[in-house]
Amino acid sequence: MKSTFRSVLLVLTITAFSIPAHGQFLKKLGKKAQKAAERTVERRVEQESSKKTDQALDSILEPGKEGQQTPPNPDSPQAPNNGGGQSPNTESDTKNGEPAPSGTKSIQVYSKFDYVPGDKPLFFDDFANDFIGDFPSKWNTNGGGEIVTLGDSQEKWYAITNRSITLPNLANTLPEDYTVEFDLKVVNLTKKTGSGARLEIYLTETPNLTLNESYASSTLNFCQYIAIGVQVTNRFKDNPSPISNRLARDLRNVYQDIIHISIAVNKNRYRLWINESKIADLPQFIYKPELINYLKLKVDGTDLETRNERVLIGNLKIAEGGVDLRRKLIAEGKISTNGILFDSGSTNIKPESMGIIRQIYQVLQQDGSINLKIVGHTDSDGADDANMKLSKGRADAVKSALVSVYGVDGSRLITEGKGELEPVAENSSPEGKAQNRRVEFIKQ
Structure with missing residues (x-):
């Protein structure tokens, strides 16, 4: 690569001296290269500055972060399994700061995703x-x-x-x-x-x-x-x-x-x-x-x-809705959300659900005395016993995400599945079924 670069540089130098008409072109080319290099340096400075700003904001928005147990690095090859049946990626999931295609990501990539769906x-x-x-x-x-x-x-x-x-x-x-x-x-x-x-x-x-x-x-x-x-x-x-x-x-x-x-x-x-x-x-x-x-x-x-x-x-x-679930959980001691989504008939958490799980983690991080029960519910599709097993598996998957992605102590979390036994809406419509497929968090 270096020899190729030197060869190209030599050709350009010889051409500049032997063909005067090209002299101005090479000067312009040199100026463009210089400006491109300057832009690259500026971008790197901006990226580093943005990283420092994010760290500062995290320390404000997530009090007590210093001195807490460090959650596993989502991009580390040693990061544990996410509990949703998928292995974490070990390669970068973004390119030049842009979102990567959804099919290439695990839930760790969404660990700072702050979207919370309405309830x-x-x-x-x-x-x-x-x-x-x-x-x-x-x-x-x-x-x-x-x-x-x-x-x-x-x-x-x-x-x-x-x-x-x-x-x-x-x-x-x-x-x-x-x-x-x-x-x-x-x-x-x-x-x-x-x-x-x-x-x-x-x-x-x-x-x-x-x-x-x-x-x-x-x-x-x-x-x-x-x-x-x-x-x-x-x-x-x-x-x-x-x-x-x-x-x-x-x-x-x-x-x-x-x-x-x-x-x-x-x-x-x-x-x-x-x-x-x-x-x-x-x-x-x-x-x-x-x-x-x-x-x-x-x-x-x-x-x-x-x-x-x-x-x-x-x-x-x-x-x-789309309200701050953290304050509601602290004030009322219980929240119910159908914003944690799973693959159909599966315990695999959809990555876009991590905004809610992240808020639950922030509550647990802020107050070390809080323990939670995680309760899974399903709609009425399928057999009763299968729904009971599915609802418990989904509650377990949420617990596993809190433990593996955010480093929450698993002893602070218990899980339960109630299947289709406690519907909050009719199961005769897609909207009703969507309300019944939910996860509850209850302070213990």
């Missing part, structure tokens, strides 16, 4: 009751779409038609505090996927199939030949400080896999995560919360006819 379901759709090829029964659109599956998987997805607006039929308007989650898969992305290929996520004023109203939006651009990032825009009447900004992120590799989108709205504040990475945190993005009532999705710029590009969404969940 009162408002809408849930996994399209289980829809037939393949049909338009989903709980949605509306001005363009079209159909239910599809991927490969041999039986999981259903809603393929949204290009150049169309679609929205779930909510029974009630959105409250001031709520969360939105869904899985996203863009099929057949290639280097030819253009800069117009995108999914626009709107929080809007009306359920009309237009966008001529107040809104706040995030646009995910799927272009593969350049990195475009995420566009955030809001439009409210009389807004003295409208926002329109492109957040520079290279997400091209991320979009090659199934990803998880999480959005949290707390009155004026708007936050967006892609997988475990927070992309946007805008304190005044929802300028007038009283004007934001509905969720709409718009797909544009994909090429179905020539390249078979399609945008698919799955497992959409809207829930009221």
Whole structure:
């Protein structure tokens, strides 16, 4: 490598002296190289500064961290198993600070993921009751779409038609505090996927199939030949400080896999995560919360006819809340959440659930006198004895995550499974089943 570099340098030097016309070009090239080196140094300084800032914030937000038992390093080859049936990764799960594709990560990667889903379901759709090829029964659109599956998987997805607006039929308007989650898969992305290929996520004023109203939006651009990032825009009447900004992120590799989108709205504040990475945190993005009532999705710029590009969404969940569970657990001594998700029929914790488990860890870390009982519950699908075993296994998996990821003393935690014995909603609808699949934390 060194000899090759010297050879190239020698050729450039000889050329500079022998061909005067190229002299100016080489000077410009040298200046560009110098500027590039300066930018590299600046980036490294920024990264180190950011790391120090994170450490300082951790010491403030997580009091008592100094002198506590150090949790296992999620990236260390010696890190114990996460209890969810997966082995931790031993290689870096991000590249250049960007979120890695979801299929390559274990729950350790999400150990600082701070998204907490709402605890009162408002809408849930996994399209289980829809037939393949049909338009989903709980949605509306001005363009079209159909239910599809991927490969041999039986999981259903809603393929949204290009150049169309679609929205779930909510029974009630959105409250001031709520969360939105869904899985996203863009099929057949290639280097030819253009800069117009995108999914626009709107929080809007009306359920009309237009966008001529107040809104706040995030646009995910799927272009593969350049990195475009995420566009955030809001439009409210009389807004003295409208926002329109492109957040520079290279997400091209991320979009090659199934990803998880999480959005949290707390009155004026708007936050967006892609997988475990927070992309946007805008304190005044929802300028007038009283004007934001509905969720709409718009797909544009994909090429179905020539390249078979399609945008698919799955497992959409809207829930009221997203409150700080730490204070509630300390004050009331008990919390129940359906935000800890598992693979279907399994004890494998979905990584995006770690925001809640992290908050439980923070409570235990702050007060060493607190012990907890972790209780798992299921819906009524399946046999009673199988559900009892599954609910206990899921409680055990949560305990294992607290112990292996965060270093909590296992003697402070006991587990119990109650299967389908204590439902909090009817098991006749997807929303009711989602409420019944929950985990309780009870102070002992």
